[in-house]
Amino acid sequence: MSATTFEQSVDQERLLVTRIPGPRSIELMTRKTGAVAAGVATTLPVFAVRAGGGIVVDVDGNHLIDLGSGIAVTTVGNSSPRVVEAVTEQVAAFTHTCFMVTPYEGYVAVAEALNRLTPGSHRKRTALFNSGAEAVENSVKIARSYTDRRAVVAFDHAYHGRTNLTMAMTAKNMPYKHGFGPFASEVYRAPLSYPFRDHGVDGHAAAARAIDVIEKQVGASNLAAVVIEPIQGEGGFIEPALGFLPALADWCRANGVVFVADEVQTGFARTGDMFACEREGVVPDLIVTAKGIAGGLPLSAVTGRAEIMDATHAGGLGGTYGGNPLACAAALATIAQIEDDGLVQRARDIEALMLERLTALQAADNRVGEVRGRGAMIAVELVEPGSNTPNPELAKSVAAAAHEQGVIVLTCGTHGNVLRFLPPLSISDDLLNEGLDVLDVAFRNLG
Numbered sequence: 001m002s003a004t005t006f007e008q009s010v011d012q013e014r015l016l017v018t019r020i021p022g023p024r025s026i027e028l029m030t031r032k033t034g035a036v037a038a039g040v041a042t043t044l045p046v047f048a049v050r051a052g053g054g055i056v057v058d059v060d061g062n063h064l065i066d067l068g069s070g071i072a073v074t075t076v077g078n079s080s081p082r083v084v085e086a087v088t089e090q091v092a093a094f095t096h097t098c099f100m101v102t103p104y105e106g107y108v109a110v111a112e113a114l115n116r117l118t119p120g121s122h123r124k125r126t127a128l129f130n131s132g133a134e135a136v137e138n139s140v141k142i143a144r145s146y147t148d149r150r151a152v153v154a155f156d157h158a159y160h161g162r163t164n165l166t167m168a169m170t171a172k173n174m175p176y177k178h179g180f181g182p183f184a185s186e187v188y189r190a191p192l193s194y195p196f197r198d199h200g201v202d203g204h205a206a207a208a209r210a211i212d213v214i215e216k217q218v219g220a221s222n223l224a225a226v227v228i229e230p231i232q233g234e235g236g237f238i239e240p241a242l243g244f245l246p247a248l249a250d251w252c253r254a255n256g257v258v259f260v261a262d263e264v265q266t267g268f269a270r271t272g273d274m275f276a277c278e279r280e281g282v283v284p285d286l287i288v289t290a291k292g293i294a295g296g297l298p299l300s301a302v303t304g305r306a307e308i309m310d311a312t313h314a315g316g317l318g319g320t321y322g323g324n325p326l327a328c329a330a331a332l333a334t335i336a337q338i339e340d341d342g343l344v345q346r347a348r349d350i351e352a353l354m355l356e357r358l359t360a361l362q363a364a365d366n367r368v369g370e371v372r373g374r375g376a377m378i379a380v381e382l383v384e385p386g387s388n389t390p391n392p393e394l395a396k397s398v399a400a401a402a403h404e405q406g407v408i409v410l411t412c413g414t415h416g417n418v419l420r421f422l423p424p425l426s427i428s429d430d431l432l433n434e435g436l437d438v439l440d441v442a443f444r445n446l447g
């Protein structure tokens with residue numbers, strides 16, 4: 001398919017009518033500083049008024065190219081017409097009853113869709129929540145309840161959220177954890193497979209290294225769950241070497257440990273598969289989803305083996321808003337759009353385009369240490385010229401230059417030296433190329 005089949009109410013053109021940020025955004029930033037807690041930071045201080053396709057329009061009338069999707073959320077585009085229609089119909093019917101008080105069909109239909117779409121043909125159940133962090137927390141509750149074990153293993157560079165338990169599972173101190181402890185106990189960290197920095201350690205050897213740490217420092221019989229992002233998000237778009245994930249999943253199965261895939265960032269066509277686990281045929285016991293699930297409405301889920309999901313006592317899972325009817329309507333429209341419009345393939349086409357452009361950049365610039373990722377989840381790791389030393393200053397400067405030119409890009413990585421690209425799948429090839437042109441110029445100007 002071509003991205004032109006997306007209906008657009010927003011002009012699909014980069015347009016700068018003021019400097020970035022413009023005067024009205026600057027005014028609003030002053031109000032933000034006066035009203036909003038300082039801890040809630042801003043990547044790009046322009047205030048949005050409309051968005052769709054591959055464009056975000058700001059209060060000053062600037063049209064910015066969106067290579068971030070609000071952090072991998074608006075996979076089907078902002079205000080995708082199908083999502084708007086479904087939510088509009090639902091908002092007029094009813095907005096909330098609480099699924100635990102009087103249930104409604106939308107929640108059940110989302111659960112059925114997730115049970116059908118997630119890897120593995122075993123019997124499954126789903127529970128819905130509001131945020132990625134909340135769903136990760138619930139996956140741990142479920143795994144502990146099923147195994148009657150307490151320990152949880154997460155990995156180097158992991159990101160699982162900002163609540164107390166998920167802060168403990170997240171690796172990076174600043175800004176996610178600093179000053180916010182004490183953290184939840186019984187969370188242990190294992191080494192990841194990180195091909196760019198692993199000096200030839202292959203996936204099987206990296207898995208053996210992680211399993212050795214787990215067996216020696218935790219003990220399989222104490223371990224409820226291993227929680228891992230199949231491709232790490234905030235940690236730097238790190239894709240473990242082939243063989244790493246299957247070996248870990250096999251070890252978990254052999255030891256009665258629940259294998260949890262945190263696909264909050266990688267799920268829903270983002271990586272050129274419906275779920276990133278599928279690439280190596282890994283079938284997680286539990287899979288955690290959020291971000292791309294509902295076209296921008298807050299929704300998250302835990303889906304998994306029926307016997308694990310059903311081990312929790314009645315009333316043990318839930319929440320006032322979990323599986324809100326508007327979010328469920330949005331999720332059903334989002335899932336239908338991904339399937340009907342062939343968006344998994346669209347993500348693969350975006351991958352081909354981006355890898356070609358970024359590989360050419362790498363060949364011309366020895367500060368690009370590695371180009372990696374899959375689908376519409378692509379990154380470049382920046383280093384000091386010709387070395388492996390992280391270069392966060394360059395990542396920051398390139399991002400700032402792109403922002404000034406009306407291109408939204410994000411950085412990530414434990415060292416802050418990774419530029420990451422998460423375009424909506426509704427972006428056109430032309431806009432994508434133009435965004436990459438702006439980046440090429442930024443790299444050259446910062447030479």
Ligand SMILES: *Cc1c(COP(=O)(O)O)cnc(C)c1O
Binds near residue numbers: 136160161263
């Ligand atoms: C964003 C993210 C989370 C947390 O999701 P929130 O909705 O922000 O709570 C958890 N895991 C991964 C892999 C993420 O990318």
